[in-house]
Amino acid sequence: MAVPFPHLFSPIQLGNIELPNRVVHVPTDISSSHADGEVSERDIHHHADIARGGAGFIIVGATTPDAKTGRPTVTCLVADGDNYIPGLARLAESMHRYGSKCAVQLQHPGRQCAIPRYNTLGANDRVIKIPWSAGHEIVYENAEEKGKQIREASITEILDLVDMFSEAAWRVKQAGFDAVELHAAHGYLLSEFMSPVLNRRTDRFGGTLENRMRFTLAVVDQIRKKCGKSFPVLVRYSFEEFVPGGRTLEEGVEIARMLEQAGCAGVDISQGIQESAGAGFDPMQYPQGWATYAAEAVKKAVRIPVITSHSLRDPEYCERILAEGRTDLVGLSRQLLADPYWPVKAQLGRLKSIRKCISCLGGCWQESLMAKHEIQCSINAACGNPEFAEMRRTGKPVRVAVVGGGPAGMEAARIATERGHQVTLFEQAGELGGGMLYVCLVPGKEKMRWYLDWIRDQLLDLQVDIRLNHAPTVDELREYDVVLNATGAESYVPEVHGRADLVVPFEDAMACPKVACECHPGGRRLTKLGQRVLLWGDHYAATDTAAFLGAHGKEVTIVTENREFAAETEVIHMYVLRKRFAQGDAEVLASRPYKHAVTVLTGTRVLEIRDGGEVVLEDRDFNQATVEVDTVVNCHTRSKVGLFQELRAAGIHVLNAGDAVRPRNLYHAVHEGSAFGLAVDEHMLFNPNHAMINNLPIDVLSQLTRPEGPAYSRVLMEEQLRQLTPTVAAGSRGHSNGER
Ligand SMILES: Cc1cc2nc3c(=O)[nH]c(=O)nc-3n(C[C@H](O)[C@H](O)[C@H](O)COP(=O)(O)O)c2cc1C
Ligand code: SF4
Known part of the structure; x- marks a missing residue:
């Protein structure tokens, strides 16, 4: 059978090793190790899954050579002592078992340390504020932001670190890994030294490119001395930095040449530093392949293999850039969190x-590394969660009703059906998707549609009984063994003086001009908005509506009572959005600027809405002001819980999930939906907190479900024994009586 992607699945030589295919898991710190940095079962489970999925080369994420002075995340891997070798060896073995080659990325986070929080090492003394970094300054609820103090590394400390990096590399080799990579990208310590803009030293480690490269090249050299010249060393660096005075293409190419000359086996090209967070983190707005030009430029200058990454998602695109010789290897980070089986699905043509x-x-950054938790993915609840590996089909299917066809409901229906239950999914609208149908309309958020399409396809393939345009009654739901209430959230208008009736809900404002389309087959109501719009509220409803209206040329003023606008919205998306609000755009992107800047008024409430568009606002110091607008759009949301309460009152087994619990985002919806799907079982047991309980120890399950007889008494016991085996029972009774 012809392989659909011949270039993707052809081997390639990297130094002295042959990689079985061109798919590289580019380093991803999953922050799932033990507190001391020892390899955990989660680390093993996660990387084994990626190897099982068929990545040819897996580079394990940031691993520190010196935990005392620098851990990028609170539970990153550590390799600063020989006692870490056995754990690392188990990790390497877990990937080798499935044919992958593997490496560890060594990184000192420098100024971007999560541990220690303060007094962190850098190229120079400085104070930094990078609120989207996992090593950002912690600002407590009522404290003022000050910035994080960084101290300049002394020459002795640099030389010590050269030694520590090379010792760590030796341990990686000793553990059985095939290669090692140095993290010299994204503003971490080696990257900071290499950067023309971040490194302001005047000694032999600062100034010219040669000086700035000295630290990294010394580490490469020392590793080759300790591990032997045949042990492949790769370096990952930021090709461009996208800040004034930062690295540009020419230097990006020159660095690759220097690394090749220094004996590196390959280069792993990344982008950006923390000061250019858009390019470094690629939020949704970044298109596939935006960074391929860098690999293409480097390939013209060196002969060693080049890895490109950043927003690569389609096997077809990856195949094309390999076939055209624009890169040697394609790197996937988040794609393998969302679906570790990407390579084998591509190989089998299951696109x-x-x-x-x-x-x-939302999952991998916001809910994981920023929140100081282990790795997660918004759309793949199995990511980082070994519980899913234990997922089994049920022996006794139950009848499940899921009410609400948004992401929580769809994911619950998917998992419960995969487990063999009989699921009916009710959706009152004419289309599955819930709030995602609105979000897909926001310029820059079109990728949401990918997930929507994927899960709808899954439900179709699984032949789930889907009832559109149907809001079931309590009586209808009595037929089911259990109900999931995933009815989502809706907007409401808070108390306000004056003409509350003039306020337009954001659901009506965020509409594309089509009255009827595939998403709204029955047609919909469209509200004509004026030019000057006051957006009243916060969080995702407000950020999405602002982005939608801003891109459509409206003059938008956001009014929120909160001290900070969009505090719960994912930070990197806010980074891009704030630039767009200011009529600019993030690095590399070139969207059409908003016609008008978006104004944000924090700590302000709407006091009164008057006829003729006058709105009275009040700030935290009780100062009042009147603004004139054409339309007030409301973005306050609350859960729809009516059905849930009715079902509970009727004594029907019901659980709540997603925005119906509290309006939040996709991550919570998918995770709560899948938790339900995983929990449903034949016994339908609920604890006093109304939580469904399953996987009980068999003795406890039996104690909770078998018929309970009368309490123990000696007479009863004798009677039972007599009934079972009358003669033996009589004999044993005599014997035991005699002993006493
Ligand atoms: C959760 C997370 C952890 C990451 N950890 C690392 C890391 O340890 N080392 C590194 O060089 N890059 C790291 N990155 C950056 C990725 O390797 C990659 O460059 C970036 O996510 C863009 O590529 P992608 O679209 O394939 O995800 C991380 C990214 C994420 C989202
Ligand atoms: S959380 Fe979002 S960005 Fe991260 S891997 Fe999952 S889908 Fe991708």
Whole structure:
């Protein structure tokens, strides 16, 4: 059978090793190790899954050579002592078992340390504020932001670190890994030294490119001395920095030449530093292949293999750039969090089954590394969660009703059906998707549609009984063994003086001009908005509506009572959005600027809405002001819980999930939906907190479900024994009586 992607699945030589195919898992710190940095079962489970999926080369994420002075995340891997070798060896073995070659990326986070929080090492003394970094300054609820103090590394400390990096590399080799990579990208310590803009030293480690490269090249050299010249060393660096005075293409190419000369086996090209967070993190707005030009430029200058990455999602695109010789290897980070089986699905031509990463950063960045938790993915609840590996089909299917066809409901229906239950999914609208149908309309958020399409396809393939345009009654739902209430959230108008009736809900404002389309087959109501719009509210409803209206040329003023606008919205998306609000755009992107800047008024409430568009506002110091607008659009949301309460009152087994619990985002919806799907079982047991309980120890299950007889008494016991075996029972009774 012809392989659909011959270039993707052809081997390539990297130094002295042969990689079985061109798919590289580019380093991803999953922050899932033990507190001391020892390899955990989660680390093993996660990387084994990626190897099972068929990545040819897996580069394990940032691993520190010196935990005392620098850990990029609170539970990153550590390799600063020989006692870490056995754990690392198990990790390497878990990937080798499935044919992958593997490496560890060594990184000192420098100024971007999560641990220690303060007094961190850098190229120079400085104070930094990078609120989207996992090593950002912690600003407590009522404290003022000050910035994080960084101290300049002394020459002795640099030389010590050269030694520590090379010792760590030796341990990596000793553990059985095939190669090692140095992290010299994204503003971390080696990257900071290499950067023309971040490194302001005047000694032999600062100034010219040669000086700035000295630290990294010394580490490469020392590793080759300790591990032997045949042990492949790769370096990952930021090709461009996208800040004034930062690295540009020419230097990006020159660095590759220097690394090749220094004996590196390959280069792993990344982009950006923390000061250019858009390019470094690629939120949804970044198109596939935006960074390929860098690999193409480097390939013209060196002969060693080049890895490109950043927002690569489609096997077809990856195949094309390999076939055209624009890169040697394609790197996937988040794509393998969203679907570790991307390579094998591509190889088998099962493209529709690939769950494409939507670049939302909601799970892997916001809920994981920023929150100081282990790795997660918004659309793949199995990511980092070994519980899913234990997922089994049920022996006794139950009848499940899921009410609400948004992401929580769809994911619950998917998992419960995969497990063999009989699921009916009710959706009152004419289309599955819930709130995602609105979000897909926001310029820059079109990738949401990928997930929507994927899960709808899955439900169709699984032949789930889907009832559109149907809001079931309590009586209808009595037929089912359990109900999931995934009815989502809706907007409401808070108390306000004056003409509350003039306020337009955001659901009506965020509409594309088509009255009827595939998403709204029955047609919809369209509200004509004026030019000057006051957006009243916060969080995702407000950020999405602002982006939608801003891009459509409206003059938008956001009014929120909160001290900070969009505090719960994913930080990198806000980074891009704030630039767009200011009529600019993030690095590399070139969207059409908003016609008008978006104004944000924080700590302000709407006091009164008057006829003729006058709105009275009040700030935290009780100062009042009147603004004139054409339309007030409301973005306050609350859960729809009516049905849930009715079902509970009727004594029907019901659980709540997603925005019906509290309006939040996709991550929560998918995770709560899948938790339900995983939990449903034949016994329908609920604890006093109304939580469904399953996987009980068999003795406890039996104690909770078998018929309970009368309490123990000696007479009863004798009677039972007599009934079972009258003669033996009589004999044993005599014997035991005699002993006493
Ligand atoms: C959760 C997370 C952890 C990451 N950890 C690392 C890391 O340890 N080392 C590194 O060089 N890049 C790291 N990156 C950056 C990725 O390797 C990659 O360059 C970036 O996510 C863009 O590529 P993608 O679209 O394939 O995800 C990380 C990214 C994410 C989202
Ligand atoms: S959380 Fe979002 S960005 Fe991160 S891997 Fe999952 S889909 Fe991709």
